[in-house]
Amino acid sequence: MKKTLLLLTALFFVTACTSTPSVTASNKVENDTKETVELKTALNEYTQATMDNDVTKLISFVYPKVFTVVAKEKMTEVLQAAYNSPNAPTVKNVKHLNIEPIEKYDEGKFAIITSSMTTLIKSPRPGDERFEAYMLSMLNKGLHNGDNVDFDKENHLFTVNHQSKTVAINENSGWKFAGITQAKKYAEKGILPQAIVNKIQ
Numbered sequence: 296m297k298k299t300l301l302l303l304t305a306l307f308f309v310t311a312c313t314s315t316p317s318v319t320a321s322n323k324v325e326n327d328t329k330e331t332v333e334l335k336t337a338l339n340e341y342t343q344a345t346m347d348n349d350v351t352k353l354i355s356f357v358y359p360k361v362f363t364v365v366a367k368e369k370m371t372e373v374l375q376a377a378y379n380s381p382n383a384p385t386v387k388n389v390k391h392l393n394i395e396p397i398e399k400y401d402e403g404k405f406a407i408i409t410s411s412m413t414t415l416i417k418s419p420r421p422g423d424e425r426f427e428a429y430m431l432s433m434l435n436k437g438l439h440n441g442d443n444v445d446f447d448k449e450n451h452l453f454t455v456n457h458q459s460k461t462v463a464i465n466e467n468s469g470w471k472f473a474g475i476t477q478a479k480k481y482a483e484k485g486i487l488p489q490a491i492v493n494k495i496q
Contacts, residue, residue, distance in 0.1 A: 330397050334406060334463055337470035338391070346386075348378040358464050358471040360486040381417070388413040392458070400490035403466035407494065414455040421451035462491060 327335070337356070344352035354371055362370075391411040397406045397492055406473035414487060416434075420426045427446065434444045460475040473481065475495055482492045 300383070327398075329467040330404070331394070334394065334397065334465075334470055338408065338463065338472070341470075342389075348376045350378065352366060356471050358481070358486075359466075359468065361473075361481060364481070364484045364486060365410050382419045385415040386412055398490065398494075400488050402488060403464065405465070405488075405491050405494070406463045408463060409458060410461065411456075411458045414457070416453040416455065418451035418453070427451065462493065462495065464488075 307372060340352070341356045343349075344356070350371055353374060354367060357367075357370065389410055391408055391410045393409040395407045395409075397404050418427050418430065427448075431446050431453065434455060438455070438457055442455070444456075445454045446452070447454070458462065461476045462473050462475060464471045464473070478487060478491070478495055481487045482495065
């Protein structure tokens with residue numbers, strides 16, 4: 296039970312950080328800098344690749360130093376398995392609420408993006424009331440203030456309304472993205488610049 300739930304929860308949080316932006320959030324505004332326009336363009340491509348299940352495109356947006364810890368082939372395999380799972384979460388109603396000012400450091404630049412979204416998760420064990428109650432409890436534990444989870448018992452569907460943060464990094468090879476949870480794990484491995492580590496702690 297725990298193994299199934301942990302996989303599902305992991306898929307939920309990974310998908311939550313890579314989803315289609317709202318049109319208003321991604322449009323160029325008059326005071327956008329060239330850097331901001333490039334960031335928004337890359338963000339749109341990255342999130343569209345997620346919704347299209349385009350693993351090759353997604354891998355192209357992974358921070359290159361990550362592959363010193365997780366082989367590109369292994370990450371590709373995991374992503375393909377996630378998308379092929381009948382229990383893979385579906386993300387919708389996404390709005391990018393805020394893109395923080397781009398900050399520079401010795402090797403490049405970065406920014407933090409805050410988004411709100413709705414994630415739909417099918418119960419992997421429909422009708423198993425004990426498991427679904429446990430899953431609901433675990434999903435609630437992973438949320439923050441203002442987030443919420445609804446459970447449709449008849450259709451065995453969890454609806455999660457929540458916010459998430461994403462780190463965008465550019466070291467002269469284009470913008471790359473990682474959810475904050477992922478980024479913190481990268482920081483533990485010593486592959487993130489200290490300026491970013493300081494920001495996400």
